[in-house]
Each structure stands twice: as C-alpha cells, then as structure tokens.
Amino acid sequence: MLKLNELKVKRRSAVLLSCDQITMKAGEIVGILGLNGAGKTTLIKAILNLIQHEGSADLDEWEVAKHYEKVAYISEEYSFIPYFTPYQYGCYLLDYYPCFDFDTYQQRCSLFDLEMDKKIERMSRGQQLKVEIAAGLSQRAQLIIMDEPFTNLDVVSKGIAVQMLINSLEGNEIVLVATHDLDEIENVLDRCLILDKGVIKDDFYVEELHAKGASLRDYFYDFTKQKSNL
Ligand SMILES: Nc1ncnc2c1ncn2[C@@H]1O[C@H](COP(=O)(O)OP(=O)(O)OP(=O)(O)O)[C@@H](O)[C@H]1O
Numbered sequence: 001m002l003k004l005n006e007l008k009v010k011r012r013s014a015v016l017l018s019c020d021q022i023t024m025k026a027g028e029i030v031g032i033l034g035l036n037g038a039g040k041t042t043l044i045k046a047i048l049n050l051i052q053h054e055g056s057a058d059l060d061e062w063e064v065a066k067h068y069e070k071v072a073y074i075s076e077e078y079s080f081i082p083y084f085t086p087y088q089y090g091c092y093l094l095d096y097y098p099c100f101d102f103d104t105y106q107q108r109c110s111l112f113d114l115e116m117d118k119k120i121e122r123m124s125r126g127q128q129l130k131v132e133i134a135a136g137l138s139q140r141a142q143l144i145i146m147d148e149p150f151t152n153l154d155v156v157s158k159g160i161a162v163q164m165l166i167n168s169l170e171g172n173e174i175v176l177v178a179t180h181d182l183d184e185i186e187n188v189l190d191r192c193l194i195l196d197k198g199v200i201k202d203d204f205y206v207e208e209l210h211a212k213g214a215s216l217r218d219y220f221y222d223f224t225k226q227k228s229n230l
Pocket residue numbers: 011016034035036037038039040041042043
C-alpha cells in the first residue's frame with residue numbers, strides 16, 4: 001500500500017502542491033492527470049523525496065525515500081549513465097537492484113530495436129527514453145513511477161511501451177503514471193487522480209467513468225470547459 005500523508009510543496013510564498021491523505025492499494029495502476037503546470041511532476045518528486053516538501057510518502061509503512069531499491073522511476077530526467085552502453089547500464093543496475101531481471105531487460109531493449117553496444121549519450125531522446133523504460137520495467141519494483149513516459153516516443157513505440165508496462169506487472173505493484181497521452185493509457189489505468197493548481201480535484205476509478213459512457217478525453221473536455229467557464 002502507498003500512503004501519501006499531507007504532502008505539501010512550497011516555494012517562497014507559493015504553494016505548488018497541497019495534498020490530503022491518499023492511499024493506493026497494491027495492484028493499482030493510477031494515472032496522475034492534469035493540464036500543464038497542474039503539479040504532476042511536483043507530486044511525483046515529493047513522493048520520491050527529490051524536492052523539499054512537507055508530509056511523507058510511505059510504501060507499506062516504510063518511507064519511499066528509504067527504499068529506492070523497491071522503486072522504479074522512469075522519466076525524461078534520465079537516470080542512466082550517459083557514457084554507458086545499454087549493456088553496461090544493465091550490468092550496473094544488476095549490481096544495484098537485487099531483483100533486476102537482466103535477460104528481460106535485454107529482450108525489452110531488443111523489442112525497442114536498441115543497440116546494446118552503442119553509448120546511450122549518442123542515442124536520440126526517444127531511444128534514451130526507451131532505455132529508461134526497458135530498465136525501469138525490468139527492476140521488479142514494488143512501486144513504479146512514470147513521468148511522461150510516452151511523450152517522446154513515436155506512435156509504434158508508444159504501443160510497445162504500453163504493452164511492455166502491462167507485461168511487466170506481476171499484479172501487486174503500484175504504478176503511478178503522469179501523462180497527457182490519455183488515449184494510450186486509458187484502458188490500462190484503474191484509477192485517476194486529477195490535479196489542478198497543485199490540488200487533487202478528483203479521484204475516481206476509470207470503470208466508473210466508462211460505466212457512464214464517457215472517456216478520459218470527454219472528462220478532460222468537460223474539466224477544461226468548467227475551468228474556463230465556456
Ligand atoms: N523550482 C520551482 N520553483 C518555482 N515554481 C516551480 C518550480 N518547479 C515547478 N514550479 C511550478 O509548479 C507548478 C507545477 O509544475 P509541475 O512541473 O509539477 O507541473 P506538471 O503538471 O508536471 O506540468 P506539465 O504537464 O507541463 O509537465 C507550475 O506552476 C510550475 O511553474
């Protein structure tokens with residue numbers, strides 16, 4: 001279980017994030033959605049203790065920040081070592097993460113058509129993101145946090161990445177995905193947190209939305225309309 005306890009991020013006089021207590025159950029895939037500047041990355045960085053914040057994020061009663069070996073963080077703020085090749089990066093992760101599945105990582109790199117012996121710094125941004133996705137999803141982490149994991153991927157690779165995410169799950173992981181790629185992720189998400197100006201404005205199960213005959217795109221259209229009072 002992931003429990004967020006009153007997370008708050010302040011910068012000078014501005015409050016960038018202010019969350020009440022939220023709990024996510026093992027096995028839930030949760031979308032963190034919101035318009036540009038809504039606070040998605042701020043929320044993720046507060047959970048990961050990458051920025052100064054109040055409150056805490058606990059994974060099964062343990063602070064997330066004290067158990068990075070249980071957490072995979074996939075974002076465009078890459079964690080690979082640029083002068084490594086994907087092969088060398090995999091060896092490094094194998095040393096660091098006790099459960100890292102090197103064989104599956106290699107298969108995933110191959111699915112993405114990545115060259116295992118090319119320096120990551122010489123790859124395109126999309127290819128670098130693929131290395132991050134292949135690596136993060138091979139960590140066998142309990143908590144997988146993805147910040148805009150599909151944005152720089154081509155249309156074919158987005159589909160491969162979504163399928164890779166689904167295939168990588170054993171069922172008990174908690175997955176948080178911040179994304180604007182609603183169509184790609186809609187059928188993968190169990191639950192959505194809707195952020196606006198650093199506050200969670202809505203929290204619902206996608207099933208409930210679908211039961212009303214609506215899609216995430218419809219939801220956001222209405223949400224934006226209400227915001228701008230059109
Ligand atoms: N270091 C900082 N200092 C001051 N304000 C910041 C800082 N980082 C982010 N912000 C502000 O916090 C708010 C939330 O930013 P954040 O990056 O979390 O949004 P986001 O929902 O991830 O947006 P996007 O969809 O555009 O990536 C924005 O208004 C942004 O300007």
